[in-house]
Amino acid sequence: MNNKNSIRKQMRETLSKLTKPQYEDYSYKIACTLYEDEAWKQAKVIGLTVSKQPEVDTYQLIRKAWESGKQVVVPKCDPNERRLSFRTLNEFSQLESVFYGLFEPIEEVTQEVDADSIDLLIVPGLAYTKEGYRLGFGGGYYDRYLQNYHGMTISLAFTDQLVPQFLVEEHDIPVSQIITNHGVIKIK
Numbered sequence: 001m002n003n004k005n006s007i008r009k010q011m012r013e014t015l016s017k018l019t020k021p022q023y024e025d026y027s028y029k030i031a032c033t034l035y036e037d038e039a040w041k042q043a044k045v046i047g048l049t050v051s052k053q054p055e056v057d058t059y060q061l062i063r064k065a066w067e068s069g070k071q072v073v074v075p076k077c078d079p080n081e082r083r084l085s086f087r088t089l090n091e092f093s094q095l096e097s098v099f100y101g102l103f104e105p106i107e108e109v110t111q112e113v114d115a116d117s118i119d120l121l122i123v124p125g126l127a128y129t130k131e132g133y134r135l136g137f138g139g140g141y142y143d144r145y146l147q148n149y150h151g152m153t154i155s156l157a158f159t160d161q162l163v164p165q166f167l168v169e170e171h172d173i174p175v176s177q178i179i180t181n182h183g184v185i186k187i188k
């Protein structure tokens with residue numbers, strides 16, 4: 001097994017040990033820190049995944065963004081091309097379960113937005129280095145998307161998800177900031 005896949009496997013195991021109260025506590029702390037961030041405060045359009053455990057909870061972020069008058073956009077995967085597109089989300093009923101138990105926007109009731117319209121992108125992942133390198137779920141979807149995205153990027157991570165290092169490849173694009181339940185790591 002290569003270095004990335006072995007870390008992915010280990011991390012899934014580590015995260016599966018988080019209890020529901022810990023998961024809620026850490027997700028809430030991360031959310032509160034994010035709301036204080038200038039990038040969040042300034043952003044009018046925010047790109048977010050619809051979280052699936054063990055990712056940091058994003059449902060509360062989506063609700064908060066709506067309450068604050070922000071536009072939420074969520075990704076839809078094209079598995080053939082391994083590409084993402086982001087579409088508007090105005091209510092949770094506009095989601096459907098497509099594959100791997102992920103919730104995605106229903107095309108008939110949502111509109112695609114281009115990368116230039118997104119002010120802040122919350123980039124998901126399984127493990128991170130303090131340099132902002134990110135180990136995702138292995139599809140390269142976000143690495144492809146980030147090539148053409150020039151807005152602000154933040155990842156949200158439980159402290160356990162910080163690792164000393166992993167094999168960083170040429171296509172891996174770091175995020176600008178990581179918010180953990182123990183504070184913020186600013187990268188650039």
Ligand SMILES: Nc1ncnc2c1ncn2[C@@H]1O[C@H](COP(=O)(O)OP(=O)(O)OP(=O)(O)O)[C@@H](O)[C@H]1O
Pocket residue numbers: 004124125134135136137138139140141142143144147169171172
């Ligand atoms: N910009 C790109 N162009 C072409 N192929 C890419 C690009 N980025 C990543 N890939 C390919 O995608 C595959 C998965 O990459 P990687 O292991 O970095 O995934 P990941 O970072 O975990 O996924 P994600 O970006 O969805 O979170 C690799 O085979 C890689 O070569």
Ligand SMILES: [Mg+2]
Pocket residue numbers: 134135136140143171172173
């Ligand atoms: Mg990558």
